[in-house]
Amino acid sequence: MTHRAEITDLTRDLVSIPSHEDETEAGDFLEAWLREETDATVTRDDTGNVIARKSPADGAAGRGEDTSLALVGHHDVVPPAARQLDGEEYVVEERDGRLYGRGTADMKGAVAACLLAFRDADPACELVVASFVGEEVGGVGARAAIDAGFAPDYALVAEGSTNYSKPGVTDVVVAHKGRRGSTITARGASAHASEPEAGENAIYRACDAVDIVRELDFPEAEVVGESLRGSIAATEVDGGSAWNVIPDTCTVTVDERTVPGERADLGQVESVAGVEWTVDQDLPPMACDDPDFADAVLASARAAQDGDPELVTKPHATDAGWLAAAGTTCVVCGASEPGEAHTETESVGIDVLERCYRLYRDLAERGPQPA
Template identity: 75%
Template sequence: MDELGELTADLVSIPSHEDETAAGDAIEAWLRAETEADVERGDAGNVLAWKNRDADGESLAFVGHHDVVPPDDSQVADGEYVVEERDGRLYGRGAADMKGAVAACMLAFRDSTPAGEVAFASFAGEEVGGTGARAAIDDGFAPDYAVVAEGSTNYSKAGVTDVVVAHRGRRGSTLTAEGSAAHASEPDAGENAVYRACDAVDVVRDLDFPEVDVLGHRVHGSVAVTGIEGGSAWNVVPETCEVTVDERTVPGERAALERVEDIDGVSWTVDQDLPPMACDDGDFADRVLDAARESQDGDPEQVTKPHATDAGWLAQAGTTCVVYGASEPGEAHTADESVSLGVLDRCYRTYRALADDWR
């Protein structure tokens, strides 16, 4: 393997599903040894580095994360992650999501010679709601522009890495219906919480899905009831019932879930709200697309992505974002997770070209 493959393999081999510290240590140590950048390690476990910090003009950041979801049993041996190379791909937990792209960002950051301010960031806690990104933003991390290196490969067609200009967010909610218990032989003596919950489900079923245009691309939201639980015994009118709702949000629009509270005894609680992302600068999106085209034989396009990423948190804080990275649909979080070494090189060349031209 070349340097990029070896660095990816090194990062993938470090367990980081329960504690990202060791992976963050490795990234920090590499940056300090291989670059003359201004390197910081935040309390949240983030690793940040800058070239030409505080230079005049606008700043550009390359952003990834070094935490992963729990591995499949087949991806662990003797307490360590298994890493294998075969057929031009590197296999292991986190190879696609997203230590391979982090490695590509690290090397491009090291090798580039920008005239303007360029940053690298690898966040902790992306897989648990973006805790690292939010901590970095709270601590003042505020690049003008960012390329978030999550997956964008094979979105428009096979064999290309596309530029994502928008992605959906996720809002997870609980609808709680309250009633009053009674013996089931006298149902009118109580208030059936399941019936109230079913009325709320009907409201959700009839909601319009939000849609929005971003740089000429249509982004579609969705809302779905994903669970219902209520009742304590077969002969008792239930006094409580909970309904879970998964909503995929779009930039600037939300489904009107608050309407469920028009039903007596029903309340609505938001449990998780991962923001969507919309690139607000078409010139920047075109600039990244031009670099992507120069770095590959295929014809990449500007596309949208169904999954939330840390780009949502950055965009919400005012950073103009796109997503561009090696992971392909269906690769992340799987028992046979892998990343193409050739696509990683493509990403490295795109990141390097962007950084070298930044001024």
């Protein structure tokens, strides 16, 4: 079977398995495939993560026995649209050289490429393949794996990086934004609206806090020569109980896109009387801390395609943020294109999946550092 046929079939099989509410069946498939297709050491932890390891090839002795490289993905997906379901199975369709269906781009196609590259590579160092659960709900699987000791030296997280610098290439992401979601809660004292001075208007206090948010500078960072700029925005407001009552509570949701090493001082809002600021979610950003690793992945990306890939940045948080925070040197490199993930028409190019297979295998066999 050709690599194209094999990667198409494996992606089809993975995508057809529902995994937006329960990842168990998809994990069963991954574990069984790895045990059948490889001689690797395969584990399945209590969270549902599937992790396999293989030793360096004999010819790599002296080069990589003390170094580990992980190919990382996730097998959970966001809920499918109605058109992406056929009973309990997900619909998978092939048209014009692309596979359509929930999870094709984000990110079971790239997981399939990782699995095949892991199986076929004669690695220059210890090679690991990991597929996590719960990425779409805050990195549940990655955090559990890290807590249990998952600590590769290097990781390529196979989230999307295709068509970032230009059409037709798969680039190498050296940094991505994180997301900190928080709530501003303003409290006052209710009164009849005909006597506003008798109360303390929580909406006014919330507005004063939002004025502070509006004046905060967006954080910026530079990673391996690439610039990344964060953002801060008030996105929801909820306050008041009736048209004739001075409100005693008002809440404001703030969406902040963080960058490595910099955080906006949102705590300044608490300088307003009656205002409290709380963090609801904090997905970490990622920065590659080793330019040599970025160059090694870029060399493999160039060897795997005719185009001219570049080092780029990515706006979306991934499990690379958790891994980088725990000390693993990371990049992101995968098949998904901007605008494909989480959509009703989600799809991935089969030729790009083939490209990613070549890229991942080449990196595994070259090693994570330039020769």
